[in-house]
Amino acid sequence: MYPADLKYDTEHEWVRIDGDVVTVGISDYAQDHLGEVVFVDLPAVGDTVTAGDTFGEVESVKSVSDLYSPVSGEVVKVNDALDGAPETINDDAYGAGWMIEVQLSDPLELDGLMSAEEYEAFIASEA
């Protein structure tokens, strides 16, 4: 449920690291708690995101929730396919349900994120 090659933050986002560029999405735990996702609002390519600040929002049949960026940098790619098929986030949170790619401005921020093991322990402590 929590792929070991990803890093996680306390707001339930994940990042996949590929050099200076990371892919960001929300965890399986997050999509499961949101319920069926009906709408996603994401930044545009070229926008700047800041670690800890909101970068968009996700609306499910239950609620609207802010998305918090785990990293800082420039958005270099956005998953436009989510526009027409937001439920992809429920179906494939770590794959086709990815949200944005960010060119890191401060790679050291990654050290502050959790491993899969740590994230799982974090979820257990929240419940």
Next chain:
Amino acid sequence: MTEQLAHTPSIAPARGPRQLIFETGSLESRCVEVPALDVPSASMEEMLGGRVRQTALALPHVTEVEIARHYAHLASMNFGVDTGMYPLGSCTMKYNPRLNEDAVRLDGFAGMHPSQPVSTSQGALALMAGLADALAEVSGLPAVTLQPAAGAHGELTAIMVFRAFHTANGDPRTRVIIPDAAHGTNPATVSMCGYEVTTIASDASGGVDMDALRAALDTDVAALMLTNPNTLGLFDPNITEITSAVHAVGALAYCDGANLNAIMGKARPGDMGFDAMHINLHKTFSTPHGGGGPGAGPVCVTEALAAYLPGPVPVRDGDVFALEWPEHSIGRVRGSHGNFGVMVRAYAYILALGGAGLREASEQAVLSANYLKSRLRDAYDVPYDRPCMHEFVLSGARQRRDFGVRTLDIAKRLLDHGVHPPTIYFPLIVDEAIMIEPTETESLADLDRFAEAMLSVAAEAAATPDLLHGAPYTTPVRRLDEVRAVKQPDLRWRPRT
């Protein structure tokens, strides 16, 4: 399997035609025979200067009995507080006494126009002034505007008044503090008024976290918006300490009045230190809501804020009533005088019950909620388990963890038991929340019926979880595709071609 399950509990699906009134009847059907013309006929073309419609209007062609059956059928498919218990937490879906409807249909009220001069509107103004006095007494806040048309509108009005007050004192300030248990309308109101929202977490007992509040308070803060009792149905024992801390930095305290039904005649928000509150007449004072209202969200404020209220307000001068503008009024927030028909109904309710009756209503509402909570506490998790006010919040976390049954499934299955589900997934701070408000108008037998339904569903969740995943089975329509409804809304009827 499904067929068999469909025959489980109580209500049968409503039967009958499923067409719209436009698709009912036939072109030959008529409801009335128009009398023969007994004046000279005139040319439509001439009278309308050539603007006569060229194609027929697609009006329904039906007989009287077809109309009667059509609407009786629709009514039979409906579920409302007249058909059964409606335990929507935070909504106070109490019964709407017929006496209210009697009062609002009095010729003098029903036939009047909002633009009539004050001299011929004395009765209406007397009613408005009397209602304002009653709301001032219940809230402990002396100045009242009746204009806002709903609770959220009342919130907006009050924060606009706060802004005008702060501005007059030299600084409108920038932030408003809201606990994380608040209604979503609170932060929406704050944004609409140009303030920033500062959210603070609730403490372990479900109240305002005093340390978090103190840390968030400074002279940039314009107000705190607080619901007391809050959306967990819990009265905050630190309330006077909270409002004192807010006042200490020059900020104002706003009470979201959605939960007034718990404290009428028992505790007054004005005495708790609140500077303003809105009151939902359509909740606490028994006027119809749901399906569009209309509602009314009067705002009560302290003397210090009275000069900023929307105008005009009805005032009494001996036996004569007039309309006056508060000195620094923020202006009108609603056309005419607000939803007058709602005011008449609410005032009828207040006069019928009297002070002692209102107090008893709150006592009964609180007793009913605590009774249901005690009946359900073993079958469901109770995240904040202390005596509640008029509502309480359960969690379906256990059902979800152990049986893969979500709160949504529980709610849908309740429909098969003939019960309107409670509020679900609110407040957001409770996982798989189930928020129940029975109100004072349910009998012990009806409370027990609801409890039995909740207990049956909990047992079904453990024994046959798949049964809940497919529910409901007995309603006119089965489980709806909410995702598709949001993504591809089909909002308009089109005639069959």
